[in-house]
Amino acid sequence: MKLIVCALLLLTVAPMAQAQTSDCKNDWPNLARYDKDNKDAAPPAKNEQRVVFMGDSITDSWDSPNNGGFFPGRPYVNRGISGQTTPQMLIRFRRDVIELKPKVVVILAGTNDIAGNTGPTTLEAIEDNLKSMAELAAANRIRVVFASVMPVSDYEIRDGKPLIQTVRRPPEKILALNKWIQEFARANHHTYLDYFSAMVDANGFLKDELSNDGLHPNLEGYKVMTPLAEAAIQTSLKRIK
Numbered sequence: 001m002k003l004i005v006c007a008l009l010l011l012t013v014a015p016m017a018q019a020q021t022s023d024c025k026n027d028w029p030n031l032a033r034y035d036k037d038n039k040d041a042a043p044p045a046k047n048e049q050r051v052v053f054m055g056d057s058i059t060d061s062w063d064s065p066n067n068g069g070f071f072p073g074r075p076y077v078n079r080g081i082s083g084q085t086t087p088q089m090l091i092r093f094r095r096d097v098i099e100l101k102p103k104v105v106v107i108l109a110g111t112n113d114i115a116g117n118t119g120p121t122t123l124e125a126i127e128d129n130l131k132s133m134a135e136l137a138a139a140n141r142i143r144v145v146f147a148s149v150m151p152v153s154d155y156e157i158r159d160g161k162p163l164i165q166t167v168r169r170p171p172e173k174i175l176a177l178n179k180w181i182q183e184f185a186r187a188n189h190h191t192y193l194d195y196f197s198a199m200v201d202a203n204g205f206l207k208d209e210l211s212n213d214g215l216h217p218n219l220e221g222y223k224v225m226t227p228l229a230e231a232a233i234q235t236s237l238k239r240i241k
Helices: 002-012 035-040 057-063 086-096 111-115 123-139 171-187 195-199 219-238
Strands: 051-055 076-080 104-108 143-147 191-193
Touching: 035 086, 051 057, 051 086, 057 076, 086 123, 104 123, 104 219, 111 123, 111 171, 123 143, 123 171, 143 171, 143 219, 171 191, 191 219, 195 219
Parallel strands: 051 076, 051 104, 104 143, 143 191
Antiparallel strands: none
16 A cells, blocks of 8 residues: 555656655655755854745745746745645654744645545645644744645646646635635634635636646746745744744
8 A cells, every 4th residue: 555655646746856755665754855955954043034835846846947946045945845745744844844943934735635645635634734733833933824725727638738637636625725724824823825816717727827737836836926925924924022
């Protein structure tokens, strides 16, 4: 069963990150991915407002120069891993977030859970994992920004090729999870980052011009996301006493 799950995970990761994905049979949460980077990372400088982005391929791919690069000049750290789900992120949260001592963590997660990348799950299980990450952050005086799950496009054909990856992400589940995330963030004084509203079209799909595959943002997609993320981070930083 583990081998099947690993195979499914490897099939869903972005090509640019496949070479960096560890053997998930032996390192299911992929703690090895950022192990050296974490060990080499210096403690935050005095008054540094370090931010860690925790996520899946949408966060992981933000580093690519083709996507505009990852917040040049900002003390922001990318800890996205393609294909990952919330239980994997929860396992590596201490290593890849807490030990870096950020002021803020931005969590973008859930789309791969809905797709079943690491096996069938429920919205309640996804929510529990997000809660646990928030509790770990709060216990370590790290402010939390919860990003909405982004819309997907299940238009049947894009550039002459059939789309297959988005049919496993029912829009109604994305909407339900986003509603919970927004309400949980409000009730617990976290910051809600609404990518969804800025990237959805009139039919409820990811805007065609913001993605080349109906799932991952392209350069134009990241241009939409960047100022929204920056505004949410600044809002969260203002809450630090």
